[in-house]
Amino acid sequence: MSALYDVAAIGNAIVDVIAPAQDAFLGDNGLTKGSMMLIDEARAHALYARMGAAIEASGGSAGNTVAGVASLGGKAAYMGKVAADGLGKVFAHDMHAIGATYDTPPLSGGPATGRCLINVTPDGQRTMCTFLGASTELTPADVDPRVVEGASIVYLEGYLFDPNEARRAFAKAAGLARASGRRIALTLSDSFVVERHRPALLAFIETEVDLLFANEAELTALFQTDDFQAAVEAVRGRTAIAAVTRGAAGSVIVTPAAEHFVRAAAVDKVVDTTGAGDQYAAGFMFGLARGKSLPDCGALGSMAAAEVISHYGPRPQAPLAELAAGLA
């Protein structure tokens, strides 16, 4: 069956609140540069009060990836939970505005729409504190079978391994995708997620996942090693394709039979690395859904990542389809 969507993604629906910060601000507020920390609503309010002037922009890892797929000219769908509040409306508007299918009903009477407070230091690194809010209230009922069965690739965000109901939603999506002959992709999302759920993630990868996205820290955490090459050997064969990003060093695509090294695309000035991994996944999956070779998929990923780190904000500003045309 041909696919209605190149990518259907399930993730934490989050609005980003992005402000510039000096390095000292991180220390003063007990934040570790480059990390993602989960915080409760009270701490979110207290931290926001101390942050600089901010912009609000729809985010969420898989949401950003969906925006990248759409920007590349692909068809995309998203499933994720917001609240029936102002930020929830912003999130839904932005999904619909890029042409993505997004019909998850908003949550009433629960926590507010999730938000990620992002402090961007002058070196372009982002330090994230996330109040998950409504996003963790995703349940199996929010997984729309027509969307999952209609997608060339079903993309799951590792962050959702935390809440039990969301993990059941993943299992439902994986079962539906498998039965329809669709590919299942997973991003590990964060090395702390990996540490919290290592055995469950490994089991899920081996039984369900066709395409794994990870960065170096996440992959080495998954296999409890400090040796990157050892982690590459460990992942080989557990999944059909593992695409591992290494920042400025590019990415490595690992299959049972081969290893492809892909360069990072050139960037004049790194402004804000928010969303780099999400856009790499967008480019890679768009390429894969359209039948490109693995090195070409990696190059599309590098190109999309380079665009997003050259400006503030987690989603593409330039139409990626035009940049991709320049690669061909």
Add this chain to the structure above:
Amino acid sequence: MSALYDVAAIGNAIVDVIAPAQDAFLGDNGLTKGSMMLIDEARAHALYARMGAAIEASGGSAGNTVAGVASLGGKAAYMGKVAADGLGKVFAHDMHAIGATYDTPPLSGGPATGRCLINVTPDGQRTMCTFLGASTELTPADVDPRVVEGASIVYLEGYLFDPNEARRAFAKAAGLARASGRRIALTLSDSFVVERHRPALLAFIETEVDLLFANEAELTALFQTDDFQAAVEAVRGRTAIAAVTRGAAGSVIVTPAAEHFVRAAAVDKVVDTTGAGDQYAAGFMFGLARGKSLPDCGALGSMAAAEVISHYGPRPQAPLAELAAGLA
């Protein structure tokens, strides 16, 4: 008496909703490129639903100017009305985060916080549709005498000539400023504002204003002429200083005795002209409050405008104080 603030501004407190748009979108929605149109809440909802994925950022003409003054290292204060809602909290947070004094109590039980829907076409032009909401509920009670009397320059936004109560707030601010020997600055804001209130604006300029900001369209509208030079002659002597911006052609500073021509600062690529006039005013007034010559004030204005048009969003991203150090 020395001043607590370089600039205290009174304006419409607005949150910007900024999205890229194609030229055809403007025609399809009855919008005139480069214009600012006032819309009601129903039309604001309908237009937003058709717009592209957007970022939300605190804006408002005088609010942007205050952000520019703060970015230059100046002390600034703001008076303007938001509602007690999510966008209102965003606006207040951003004011406090830049170090500005902002204590106007939010409106309860009235319209929502004002918002400006900005469609930015590929040529960098912005087309604005503003739902003023709570911002027009500013009253004389919101004008804090300690702030007005403590400011080197009191800056008034022409947009507030529309609501009667706000115009009374202007009169109160002007009276307090005059009695304290403070300078009064006014921006004409928009050629439609000028057309709606020409006689009242002229009278206010002649009796109260020491420093007038206008762009070419606003100045020619004020004097009902198509001839720029005729408008310059007409404004000369009605106010001590008139600073008239002409986009890429730079600006002209008109005093009773002289005319200074100031070049626009170089910009690699114009991304979004939103806020250019606001930042020009910020640079100019910061210079004036710190005792710079008029040509130097104009150069500071040009520099601040150039920074803001080189990226999306109405407020500076780079610290203007560092850029200004490069001018000296």
